[in-house]
Amino acid sequence: MDWRMTLRQSATELLIPTPGRGLHEITREVTRWVAGQGMNTGLLTLFCRHTSASLTVQENAAAEVRDDIVRWLDRVAPEDAAYAHDDEGPDDMPAHLKSVLTGVSLSVPVIDGRPALGTWQGIYLCEHRRAPHRRRITLHLLGD
Template structure:
């Protein structure tokens, strides 16, 4: 049994989904681990992770609009606004999504469906540089 650990920095351009599938595929292949379990951890409380449709960009736009309606930025609605009016909504959105993914690895690649991609979901308006930790264990 072997393990590998890696930090992946993802630049964002404000709210929305940023695909990072290719970077993960490259790193998994570089480890030489053929079969195992990949854990991806987001080190932030105002961004999250998702596995989602990678072919039609309107899916990502609909997801973004849904979360805007579900957890709106509304001045005076939230007590916590230390970093602006999008601060507390970003925390709530990350609570409703995931900050960790577990993905099987087979034949040296993450096992994803035909139309699945790995995305960082940025919940803040301003661009950020987000850190993901990738941990792979296997043979």
């Protein structure tokens, strides 16, 4: 019996428009892409290609959770602090700090052709700037 497994891989980039600051759920877009790859089991890596936005897995049932997270991040990295870096306005450096705190990459197992998220978990793009942006999220799936 041959136990060698042939792994496949696939990659894409999602372009996500954001209306401004907040946690914006992208679970549906990610799940749709994963399902289209025809892989049953694997590991999905997501990478945010920006320094003022980030990614997180968080509760997707109560909007208050997302609002509380945004308010907490605003307290931890306020706009009115004396930052040396303010090239793009008062929300520039706080956005970089929030990105450091929340991270720009995620690894999510894929089981039965779907991201193996918990019942109340969703994948979120965290927009840390006030203005709308178009954010690029790279997805890479390795599996079979």
